[in-house]
Amino acid sequence: MSVPLTLLGLLEREPSHGYDLKRDYDAFFGRGKPLPYGQVYSTLGRLARDGKVVAGEAEPGDGPERKRYVITEAGVTEFEHWLGEPVAPEPTLQSVLFTKVVLALLLGRDAEAYLDTQRAAHLRRMRELTELRRTGPLVDALLADHGLFHLEADLRWIDLTTARLDALAAEVRA
Amino acid sequence: MSVPLTLLGLLEREPSHGYDLKRDYDAFFGRGKPLPYGQVYSTLGRLARDGKVVAGEAEPGDGPERKRYVITEAGVTEFEHWLGEPVAPEPTLQSVLFTKVVLALLLGRDAEAYLDTQRAAHLRRMRELTELRRTGPLVDALLADHGLFHLEADLRWIDLTTARLDALAAEVRA
């Protein structure tokens, strides 16, 4: 999820060490997918190489030595620009669901059965997210809603595609 | 989009060369994002290394030399399994939209302005996709619908988040 820019944003808040950045990232954005340490330091290394941040000398603090990273002017500029720009909305028109359906049709497999199991998996996940939405704090609720809306979108597409399966098969085999 | 499995699927249809695989992939799945040659051959190399396909000797045909790739039993098994399994529905609960909103709030930027420009970008893209949906063949229409459904999902989330912005700001700063 655009880790370099996100770390840059956290550094814009205040200078920090890799370890703390990882904690912050996980607290704010890590829902169910914590940032691995390996990625933190390699990302910081690239940011430093490109002049977006500067790494301080290793300082013995309480605890092991650590480096303090500070964002640069170039880093701030880049981050501001990214934050202001909207995310490109569905630029590629690709989806694994579509891929599996077409491959199933191409190879004479049961595409409708696949769509059914996919629908079931989606419904299961929607029940989980509905529960999370109900019990969690606002941040979790918003993320659950985001997931739920997109799962609903998939469900609509699954139903639509199920209805069009014969026509799609004809067009694909042509 | 899971390129290795997709190529495996195309090879299950019939043995083929890298070049033709790229053409087939683009024709069926490449909508606006053709598969680069570099990725074709490196992927085939990995599939061959892992025993999912076997590469024939280079054959002089009409045209330059080419290698014919054939799927193996192991490859078929792997592909069948993948095709039957549903895609994991929204496992991570992460989204760039959410990230940008939270970072804007954390750093005292205008999150609502960002949400507005994002909404505008989405609406613009929805008009494009609506047109594609109207004029294109069924395959394009289905992909456009998939995109449209997900853009609508984002719009709902954008509106919801706009309405909750103050509460979210309070929770994030805490």
Added chain:
DNA sequence: CAGGGATATACACCGAGTGTATATCTCGCG
């Protein structure tokens, strides 16, 4: 027969992601 376009593959490089190793400090417990 020269050369442009289609066919076909190889290679080098980078970012992202994963796993593992390593070193230091703190604190509790016998």
Added chain:
DNA sequence: CGCGAGATATACACTCGGTGTATATCCCTG
């Protein structure tokens, strides 16, 4: 007192996916 567990902190090696570029052959046209 000292020793080991756990928290803190970074480095490194490796793989995959993705992008761009180079290279070689054949075909067709003028």
